Amino acid sequence: LVDQALDRLVESESRHPITLHKAMRYSLFAGGKRVRPILAIAAAEAVGGRGEDVVAGACAIEMIHTYSLIHDDLPAMDDDDLRRGRPTCHKVYGEAVAILTGDALLTLAFEVLSNSKNYPTNSPAEVILEVTRDIAKAAGSAGMVGGQVIDLEGEGKQLNLAELEYLHIHKTGEMILVSITTGAKLAQTTLKITIEQIGALRSYGEAIGLAFQIADDVLDIEGGEEIGKPRGSDLKKKKSTYPALLGLSESKSMAWDLCDRAIKALEPLDKKAEPLREIAKFIVYRKH
Ligand code: IPE
Numbered sequence: 509l510v511d512q513a514l515d516r517l518v519e520s521e522s523r524h525p526i527t528l529h530k531a532m533r534y535s536l537f538a539g540g541k542r543v544r545p546i547l548a549i550a551a552a553e554a555v556g557g558r559g560e561d562v563v564a565g566a567c568a569i570e571m572i573h574t575y576s577l578i579h580d581d582l583p584a585m586d587d588d589d590l591r592r593g594r595p596t597c598h599k600v601y602g603e604a605v606a607i608l609t610g611d612a613l614l615t616l617a618f619e620v621l622s623n624s625k626n627y628p629t630n631s632p633a634e635v636i637l638e639v640t641r642d643i644a645k646a647a648g649s650a651g652m653v654g655g656q657v658i659d660l661e662g663e664g665k666q667l668n669l670a671e672l673e674y675l676h677i678h679k680t681g682e683m684i685l686v687s688i689t690t691g692a693k694l695a696q697t698t699l700k701i702t703i704e705q706i707g708a709l710r711s712y713g714e715a716i717g718l719a720f721q722i723a724d725d726v727l728d729i730e731g732g733e734e735i736g737k738p739r740g741s742d743l744k745k746k747k748s749t750y751p752a753l754l755g756l757s758e759s760k761s762m763a764w765d766l767c768d769r770a771i772k773a774l775e776p777l778d779k780k781a782e783p784l785r786e787i788a789k790f791i792v793y794r795k796h
Pocket residue numbers: 539540541542543573592679680720721724796
């Protein structure tokens with residue numbers, strides 16, 4: 509569902525300027541796990557909604573996520589050569605085009621979000637406006653970009669646990685959390701979600717958002733080739749990470765605890781939330 513929609517929403521490779529559209533598609537269709545769009549759809553279904561009603565939000569979030577990876581890999585940031593098992597965007601298209609490719613994906617996300625054609629006809633406009641603002645906030649200085657700055661400033665230092673938690677919640681957790689709330693909110697073309705449902709989903713999202721980045725830190729050390737990115741990138745850059753502060757086994761047990769906490773938070777939801785429970789386990793036990 510998501511791959512087909514992304515293909516429709518991004519200009520074709522033959523469209524002028526060809527290099528830019530090629531680079532956007534190169535990174536977007538490089539084989540990412542699509543965790544965030546899948547979370548949006550699973551959250552919609554968990555409250556009794558339909559996946560197809562939330563695809564615009566799911567795709568916009570994946571575009572923002574992909575832009576963030578292109579910029580994250582640049583020499584000025586993590587300086588990595590491999591992403592999703594392929595040479596990074598700047599290795600193929602050059603740094604300048606990679607920067608602009610990220611810019612174009614970020615901008616396209618908001619074009620997609622704000623185009624009423626991308627929603628079922630009965631989607632309430634105020635809900636579309638609300639998720640657009642939520643996503644902007646999660647991606648910006650109070651969310652992902654803010655966290656990325658703390659990540660860069662934390663290189664070569666040892667942040668304490670509270671500082672590290674702040675860093676991980678912002679650089680990664682906020683976009684994961686907003687994937688879930690976007691899915692649930694956009695499902696409201698066909699139903700009304702309750703405060704209890706959104707509260708349960710938020711607690712779930714906060715726990716798996718942090719767990720996701722702890723698992724990513726662990727994979728940087730002990731992941732296999734299937735992670736599709738250079739191992740040891742965090743050590744090379746002297747990053748502040750959970751394993752660097754707490755060691756591998758303590759970090760893993762924190763991630764497992766967060767997974768339990770996430771599943772527990774879903775107690776008010778019925779078996780339609782089962783995919784979300786499985787995704788929580790995937791996030792901490794994944795190999796890529
Ligand atoms: C990697 O995200 C960057 C982080 C926020 C940890 P993913 O592990 O979701 O990367 P893809 O999309 O599957 O490549």
